[in-house]
Amino acid sequence: MKILIIEDDAFFQRFYATKLTENGFEVVTASDGEEGLAKIAQTQPDVILLDMIMPKKDGFEVLQEIAKMPNAVHIPVIIFSSLGQEKDVQRAKELGAVDYINKSVSDIEMLMAKIFQATKVAPNQKT
Amino acid sequence: MNTNLAQYKDLYIKTATKYVRDLQDGINKLQNNSADPAVIDSMYIAAHSLGSQSLVMGFTSTGQCCRSIEHVLYANKTKQTMPSASLQALLQPTIAKIAKSLQTIEESEQELSLEEQTQQLAPFEKV
Numbered sequence: 001m002k003i004l005i006i007e008d009d010a011f012f013q014r015f016y017a018t019k020l021t022e023n024g025f026e027v028v029t030a031s032d033g034e035e036g037l038a039k040i041a042q043t044q045p046d047v048i049l050l051d052m053i054m055p056k057k058d059g060f061e062v063l064q065e066i067a068k069m070p071n072a073v074h075i076p077v078i079i080f081s082s083l084g085q086e087k088d089v090q091r092a093k094e095l096g097a098v099d100y101i102n103k104s105v106s107d108i109e110m111l112m113a114k115i116f117q118a119t120k121v122a123p124n125q126k127t
Numbered sequence: 128m129n130t131n132l133a134q135y136k137d138l139y140i141k142t143a144t145k146y147v148r149d150l151q152d153g154i155n156k157l158q159n160n161s162a163d164p165a166v167i168d169s170m171y172i173a174a175h176s177l178g179s180q181s182l183v184m185g186f187t188s189t190g191q192c193c194r195s196i197e198h199v200l201y202a203n204k205t206k207q208t209m210p211s212a213s214l215q216a217l218l219q220p221t222i223a224k225i226a227k228s229l230q231t232i233e234e235s236e237q238e239l240s241l242e243e244q245t246q247q248l249a250p251f252e253k254v
Contacts, residue, residue, distance in 0.1 A: 009176045011142045015135060015183065053175050055168075082175060082197065104182035104190065106132075 001119065002026045004045035006036030006062065007080070008054040012103065016049065019108040025115075033057030037065050040072045047115050048077045050097070052088060063095035076118035078111075132184055139184050140233050142176070147229055149173035150196070150222045157215050164207065171200040177225070181238075189228045192221065192241035195248040202252060214251050221248070 003025050007013045010031075017027045028043050030036035034057055040048065048066075052059030059079055066072050079092045080103040089100045099114045153170035156163070178193030196218065203210055210218065221244040228239040 009142065009180070011135065011138050011176075011180045012183075014138055018134075053172055055172060082179065082194070085201070103179040104194075106183045 001047070001115070002028065002043065002045045003047050003049060003115065004028045004030065004036065004039055004043060005049045006030045006033065006039075006054075006059075007049070007051040008032050009051070012051070012080075015106070016108075016111070020112075023108065023112060033059070033062040033065075036062055037069075040066065040069065040075065044071065045075060047118055048075055049080065049101075049111075050077050051080045051103070052092060053082075060091065060095060063092060063097060067096050078114055078118055135184065136236075139180055140229070143180060143229050146173040146177040146180075147222070147226045150177075151226070154215065154219050154222055157210060158219065162209055164204075167200055167203055167209070171197060171204055174200060186228070186232060186238040188241045188245075189225060189232070189238045192225060192245045192248070195245045195252065196221070198252040199248055211251075217244075217247055217251070220244075 003020055005013060005016055005027060007016070007029070008031050013029050013031065017029055020027050028039055028045060030039045032054055036048075036050070050059050050062060063077065066075070066077065073096070076098045077096060079089070079097045079100045081089050081092075081100045082103060092100065098118050101111055101114060149169055150173050153166050153173070156166045174193045174196040178190050178197055181187075181190035181193060199210070199214065221241070224239060224241060224244060228241060232238050
C-alpha cells in the first residue's frame with residue numbers, strides 16, 4: 001500500500017516515513033502543500049497523511065484542491081491535528097478528510113489501524 | 128531516552144533549534160512593535176511543531192509549554208489580534224527557557240521543567 005505523507009516538518013516526515021516503511025508500506029513524502037498536490041497526481045497513493053499546519057499552502061487549502069481533482073478525490077485523507085483544535089478537525093472532515101491522528105502521539109499501531117480503516121483493507125492484505 | 132527514539136535525536140535537535148530561533152525572532156519583532164500577522168503565523172507554526180516533536184521524543188515539560196504557546200497564538204490568530212504587552216513580557220523569558228531546555232536535552236538528554244511557565248500562560252489561552 002502506498003502512503004503519501006504531506007508534512008513540512010523534517011522530523012515528522014522522517015519519523016512517520018521510517019515507521020511506516022518498517023511496517024511494510026511504500027512511502028512517498030512531500031514537504032509542502034504544492035509539492036503534495038503534484039505528488040498526488042504523479043504517484044496516485046492509496047492514502048494521504050496530511051499535516052494541517054504548513055506554510056504557504058496549509059492543509060485546508062490542500063483538501064480543497066484535492067476535492068477538485070477527479071483522479072484524487074477518492075483517495076482517503078487522514079490529517080495530523082493538535083489537541084484542542086477540534087474545530088479544525090471538524091472543518092477538515094467537512095472538506096473531505098476521513099480521519100485524524102494527534103501528531104504528538106507516536107503510536108504507530110493506531111496510525112496503521114486508521115490507515116486500514118480508511119482503505120477498508122484487512123491488515124494481512126496490506127501489501 | 129527511549130532507544131527506539133534515540134535514532135531521531137540529532138534530527139530533533141536540528142529542527143527544534145530552528146523552531147526556537149523562529150520563536151526568538153518572532154518575539155523580538157513583536158517587541159519592536161511589529162503588527163505583521165505573518166510574525167504570529169511563523170511563531171504559531173514553530174510552537175506547534177516544536178511542541179509536537181518534543182512530546183513524541185518524551186520531553187513532556189518542553190512539549191506542553193510549547194503547546195501552551197501554540198494555543199495562545201492560536202487565539203491571537205483567530206481573533207486577528209497581536210499579543211498583548213503582558214503576554215509578550217511572559218513569552219520572551221519562556222522562549223529563552225525553552226532554548227535552555229533544548230540545550231540540556233542535547234547535552235544530557237534531560238529537559239528543564241517548564242511547568243511554571245506553562246501555568247503562567249494558561250490564562251492567555253482563553254483570551
